[in-house]
Amino acid sequence: MTLLQVRGIETHIGQYHILQGVTFEVVPGEITVLLGRNGAGKTTTLRSIMGLNPVSKGEISFQGERVEALPTHRISRQGIGYVPEDQGIFPDLTVGETMRIAMRLNDDHTKARLEWVLELFPDLHKFWGRKSGLLSGGQKQMLAISRAYVNDNRLLLIDEPSKGLAPIMVEKLMLAIEQMKAKTTVLLVEQNFMMASRIGHRYYLMDEGRIVSEGMMAELQQDEATRRKYLGIA
Numbered sequence: 001m002t003l004l005q006v007r008g009i010e011t012h013i014g015q016y017h018i019l020q021g022v023t024f025e026v027v028p029g030e031i032t033v034l035l036g037r038n039g040a041g042k043t044t045t046l047r048s049i050m051g052l053n054p055v056s057k058g059e060i061s062f063q064g065e066r067v068e069a070l071p072t073h074r075i076s077r078q079g080i081g082y083v084p085e086d087q088g089i090f091p092d093l094t095v096g097e098t099m100r101i102a103m104r105l106n107d108d109h110t111k112a113r114l115e116w117v118l119e120l121f122p123d124l125h126k127f128w129g130r131k132s133g134l135l136s137g138g139q140k141q142m143l144a145i146s147r148a149y150v151n152d153n154r155l156l157l158i159d160e161p162s163k164g165l166a167p168i169m170v171e172k173l174m175l176a177i178e179q180m181k182a183k184t185t186v187l188l189v190e191q192n193f194m195m196a197s198r199i200g201h202r203y204y205l206m207d208e209g210r211i212v213s214e215g216m217m218a219e220l221q222q223d224e225a226t227r228r229k230y231l232g233i234a
């Protein structure tokens with residue numbers, strides 16, 4: 001069964017027709033990657049799923065239930081965690097405060113998830129009492145991912161975690177996201193094809209508000225012409 005099904009969604013922002021019929025699905029237990037150059041519509045797609053950019057047409061089903069007409073907080077309560085491109089960190093809150101506020105429940109299950117993610121990202125443990133605004137870019141990204149992970153979400157939407165980070169940090173995050181796959185399903189927006197192709201199972205390639213290519217990541221690794229055409233890389 002698919003976990004998330006997006007069918008023919010169209011999204012307008014102001015007078016602009018940004019998404020022009022986007023269809024794809026996310027299979028549980030996989031990392032699905034949305035690829036595409038700047039401005040292709042990847043962020044708008046994640047924001048449309050979360051109800052932050054409401055769709056004007058099309059359907060979004062999560063675990064078999066339609067969600068496209070729900071407000072963002074209800075979509076999130078259905079079990080979708082969102083890590084926005086700018087991370088959405090509150091700089092004056094400490095790492096610990098950020099995590100405690102994020103935790104919807106204080107039960108053993110949620111505490112175990114917190115422990116697991118702190119093992120995955122020891123820096124967060126180390127800087128538990130530090131204000132989030134003082135963290136490095138990579139640590140902020142770890143915090144944003146942990147905050148989305150700590151509740152028992154079935155799906156995480158992660159928007160370009162590698163943006164602006166040094167290669168070593170990108171590598172760390174990539175390995176962490178790969179480990180999360182055992183516990184949750186991930187829809188990842190990524191421009192770093194090297195990173196995406198190493199951890200992704202399935203890809204959807206966007207251009208000008210549409211999906212122009214889709215398949216298994218291994219196929220795209222063999223398809224130089226498509227990569228060149230839409231990603232500008234060989």
Ligand SMILES: Nc1ncnc2c1ncn2[C@@H]1O[C@H](COP(=O)(O)OP(=O)(O)OP(=O)(O)O)[C@@H](O)[C@H]1O
Pocket residue numbers: 013014016018036037038039040041042043044045191
């Ligand atoms: N608030 C807005 N007002 C007008 N146009 C917008 C707005 N937000 C996004 N757009 C436009 O929508 C298109 C898709 O943007 P989006 O951010 O979804 O692309 P993206 O694929 O995520 O690109 P990037 O990798 O650069 O973040 C772009 O042409 C962008 O300029």
